Amino acid sequence: xxxxxxGLPSPDVAxxxxxxxxxxxxxRGGRSTLAPEEVRAEVLASWERSGAAAVAxxxxxxxxxxxxxxxxxxxxxxxxxxALENPDAGCAVGLVGEDGTLRLRHDTATAPAELLDAAWxxxxxxxxxxxxxxxxxxxxxxxxxxALVEGAEHLHPGLRVLRDAAxxxxxxxxxxxxxxxxxxxxxxxxxxxxxxxxxxAVVGHEEAERHRRVLAVHDAAADLRADGVPWVLAAAGDxxxxxxxAQALAPPDQQALHDLLTASVLLDETEAARHLDLPSGxxxxxxxxxxxxxxxxxxxxxxxxxxxEAHVAAGRTTTAAREARRRQGSHxxxxxxxxxxxxxxxxxxxxxxxxARLRANQELFSPFVRARRDATATLAHxxxxxxxxxxxxxxxxxxxxxxAHLFPRGTSxxxxxxxxxxxHDVPLxxxxxxxxxxxxxxxxxxxxxxxxxxxxxxRPLTVLPGRVVVVGCLDSASVDAGxxxxxxxxxxxxxxxxPALRHRSDELAEIARSVLRSTTGARSLRLSHQVVRVLEGYxxxxxxxxxxDVLRYVVxxxxxxxxxxxxxPAFCFTSAPRLTMLETAQADAIIHALxxxxxxxxxxxxxxxxxxxxxxxxIDAFGISYIA
Numbered sequence: 274x275x276x277x278x279x280g281l282p283s284p285d286v287a288x289x290x291x292x293x294x295x296x297x298x299x300x301r302g303g304r305s306t307l308a309p310e311e312v313r314a315e316v317l318a319s320w321e322r323s324g325a326a327a328v329a330x331x332x333x334x335x336x337x338x339x340x341x342x343x344x345x346x347x348x349x350x351x352x353x354x355x356a357l358e359n360p361d362a363g364c365a366v367g368l369v370g371e372d373g374t375l376r377l378r379h380d381t382a383t384a385p386a387e388l389l390d391a392a393w394x395x396x397x398x399x400x401x402x403x404x405x406x407x408x409x410x411x412x413x414x415x416x417x418x419x420a421l422v423e424g425a426e427h428l429h430p431g432l433r434v435l436r437d438a439a440x441x442x443x444x445x446x447x448x449x450x451x452x453x454x455x456x457x458x459x460x461x462x463x464x465x466x467x468x469x470x471x472x473x474a475v476v477g478h479e480e481a482e483r484h485r486r487v488l489a490v491h492d493a494a495a496d497l498r499a500d501g502v503p504w505v506l507a508a509a510g511d512x513x514x515x516x517x518x519a520q521a522l523a524p525p526d527q528q529a530l531h532d533l534l535t536a537s538v539l540l541d542e543t544e545a546a547r548h549l550d551l552p553s554g555x556x557x558x559x560x561x562x563x564x565x566x567x568x569x570x571x572x573x574x575x576x577x578x579x580x581x582e583a584h585v586a587a588g589r590t591t592t593a594a595r596e597a598r599r600r601q602g603s604h605x606x607x608x609x610x611x612x613x614x615x616x617x618x619x620x621x622x623x624x625x626x627x628x629a630r631l632r633a634n635q636e637l638f639s640p641f642v643r644a645r646r647d648a649t650a651t652l653a654h655x656x657x658x659x660x661x662x663x664x665x666x667x668x669x670x671x672x673x674x675x676x677a678h679l680f681p682r683g684t685s686x687x688x689x690x691x692x693x694x695x696x697h698d699v700p701l702x703x704x705x706x707x708x709x710x711x712x713x714x715x716x717x718x719x720x721x722x723x724x725x726x727x728x729x730x731x732r733p734l735t736v737l738p739g740r741v742v743v744v745g746c747l748d749s750a751s752v753d754a755g756x757x758x759x760x761x762x763x764x765x766x767x768x769x770x771x772p773a774l775r776h777r778s779d780e781l782a783e784i785a786r787s788v789l790r791s792t793t794g795a796r797s798l799r800l801s802h803q804v805v806r807v808l809e810g811y812x813x814x815x816x817x818x819x820x821x822d823v824l825r826y827v828v829x830x831x832x833x834x835x836x837x838x839x840x841x842p843a844f845c846f847t848s849a850p851r852l853t854m855l856e857t858a859q860a861d862a863i864i865h866a867l868x869x870x871x872x873x874x875x876x877x878x879x880x881x882x883x884x885x886x887x888x889x890x891x892i893d894a895f896g897i898s899y900i901a
Contacts, residue, residue: 292425296320315412316426322415323406323428332431333398333405336374344368344447345376347479351471352379352451364455364464365389366471369410369439371448372682373401385435385456392431394454405429409439410450417441421465424457433457438464440472444479451475485566487512490573493564502577504557506534509564509573519578525552530559532650534576537561549578556581640772640855641780649675651767655708657743659716659762662771664748665818669714671771672744676710685710693723713745716758724757731764774813774820776855778894779887781809784817788824798828799835807838809890811845860895863888867897 291311298306299320307317348368355366356379365386367378375396380386394400402411406428412420419440424433436457439450451472453464486509494507498516505516519527529551538561546560559578566572651658652675660668669687676683690713711734719727734741743764754762774781782805789798800808813819823842831840838846862881870876878888891897 292423296425296428312426315416315420316407316422319402319407319412319415320428323402333393333400335397336399337397343479343482344442344444344449344475347444347482348442348449348451348475349377351474351478352377355379355471356381363459364453364467365394367394367396367452367454369400369408369450369452371414372399373404373408373411373414374399376449385454388434388456389454392429392435394435405432408432409437410452413439413441413450419465419469436464438468440465440468442472442475444476483509486572489566490514490564490575493562493573493575497575497577500577502579504530504559504576504578506530506576506578507573508534508538508575522551523553526555530557530576530578532647532654533559534561534574535653536646536650537576538563538574548581639779641777644769644771645671645675647767647769648672649679651769652676652679652742652744655739655742656766657745657764659745659747659752659765659768660771661747661749661752661768663750663773663816665816666771666773667817668746668748668771669712672710672712672746676742676744680708680710683708683710685712687712687714688727690715690723690727691718693719693727707740709741711741711743713743713761716745716747716761717749717756719757719761721757724760728760728764731761772855774816775811778809778890779883781805785820785824788817788821789828792821792824792828793832797833798831801835801837803838804836804841806890807841807845810894856895859891860897863891863895863897 295307295311299312299317304317304321312320345368352366352368356362360382362381363383365378365380365384368376370376375394375398377396378389378394380389389395400408400410402408407422407426409420409422412422419438421438422436424436427433427435434457435454436459437452437454439452441448441450451468453468453471455464490507490509491514494505494514494516497505503518504522506519507514507516513531515527515531519530522530529549533549546558549557549559551557557578557580559576561574561576563571564573564575648658648660648671652672658672660672662668673685676685686709688711711731713727731743734743745758745761745765747758752762752768753759774784777784782800785800785805785808789800808820815822823845826842827836827840863877866877866880867874870880874888874892875885878885881888
């Protein structure tokens with residue numbers, strides 16, 4: 274006899290005492306001790322997957338709360354409304370993620386909340402088969418259909434007092450299960466039908482919300498087009514729209530605009546116009562604006578862009594486009610003779626040119642901000658990235674911090690390329706997580722043989738669409754395709770150069786304080802202003818690793834108090850080496866600004882877009898003579 278509401282064997286066919294006996298025999302001797310009609314096939318398969326790990330009675334492990342995207346928000350709204358409107362339902366409803374972690378739970382007034390708490394059915398705890406054994410959500414994940422688990426069918430002793438039903442729900446890339454839990458003695462009702470109804474309501478709620486977001490973002494994009502903005506891009510969640518004007522651009526230019534839109538939203542850098550050099554040589558002014566709903570909820574974002582100068586006409590390029598292509602998108606100023614009387618003659622583009630030059634100077638004096646923005650955009654699109662820079666500049670820290678910010682639920686594997694000898698295997702497997710970071714540490718240390726073995730290991734992983742992100746860290750000032758690691762360059766989509774610490778003098782004080790806090794803990798140890806000036810004047814050939822060594826040296830000799838210059842090692846007072854290419858470009862920009870302002874440092878700092886204190890430090894560091 275079968276239950277008409279669930280299609281499963283009626284409790285009269287397999288009473289709880291028979292299931293208890295079958296469970297005990299299975300734990301002693303396995304599947305061979307059971308007859309096929311004693312336990313349902315899907316439950317028995319779950320018992321075998323669980324093994325004996327779930328019968329020790331250990332509580333479900335706590336793995337933390339993670340954002341499940343729009344699926345969690347939709348489930349919270351639907352399940353919360355159900356619990357509020359049905360106080361006598363006698364059940365609890367929740368959402369279990371694909372990894373088995375309970376994301377949220379809502380109790381009705383008569384729900385067995387104390388039993389659920391005792392069974393650790395609490396948000397943030399993982400209830401997969403490896404942790405607690407058989408559950409309805411686990412069956413729904415493996416069978417891809419709704420499932421019901423009676424109390425005695427649970428392997429874990431803490432769950433045998435419960436009866437749970439689960440229905441799978443999918444929204445885009447997010448998969449989960451809506452679970453309805455009652456007491457094992459509550460044989461009435463239709464928990465499986467209720468779970469299916471709630472799962473369908475979650476999908477319907479998210480579709481309605483998505484429709485609302487799409488309409489709001491579409492209206493914002495239409496307003497930009499009505500204002501005459503030629504290039505319009507819009508994004509709402511995982512959806513992206515490219516306007517007709519932007520579609521006429523070259524694919525690399527479209528990708529650059531898309532990267533900027535994604536990075537601006539993720540870094541919360543909207544509402545500010547900025548200058549952008551497109552790969553084709555065009556110079557653009559762009560502005561990213563958030564689209565908000567009536568309750569100030571962020572629904573999406575739109576990007577409006579327009580060319581600074583006239584478009585390329587009939588295959589003929591402007592002088593500015595040819596100059597931008599010659600510079601290949603770098604922030605180094607043009608080397609041609611400057612026309613200092615151009616601004617006196619005015620013209621319709623004088624104000625736009627001044628704003629563009631101000632933003633270019635800001636990027637010139639903040640190279641790490643640009644590197645961080647480019648790395649964020651590349652990782653957000655799950656594209657493989659090569660980080661290039663001197664030893665100890667923080668490439669690995671940048672990669673891990675940006676990946677954790679973008680994908681809180683992602684996992685990572687670090688491969689020490691220097692340890693890939695002939696007798697070691699490449700530690701790369703097909704990841705189980707939705708997003709997995711493979712961090713290649715010390716790519717420059719690869720030998721020809723280890724480079725070939727690593728290339729073979731990366732080949733099947735890099736073809737997985739969006740599941741694996743490979744980040745290589747190259748401790749070198751430049752990329753040499755003739756080295757053994759040149760075999761791996763075909764796996765990377767983008768290259769980002771991380772600047773050395775000596776090029777980040779404006780941020781050095783905050784970096785030093787951060788390192789000092791992590792080194793001293795709760796102890797009171799501060800850096801004096803004179804010490805900060807000494808640190809800013811040193812060249813730091815060992816970059817952040819050398820800074821950490823210096824601060825550990827200071828802490829070992831002065832655990833509390835205020836650090837003064839005599840507390841620093843003697844080599845910190847040595848003079849800086851000759852200027853690098855980046856420092857030469859910065860010095861040229863400062864000299865031109867001082868000439869144009871007749872030596873007025875206040876106006877020169879405003880023209881360059883930096884603080885006067887930063888300008889004074891750089892004038893001293895570069896040895897620039899007085900200009901009047």
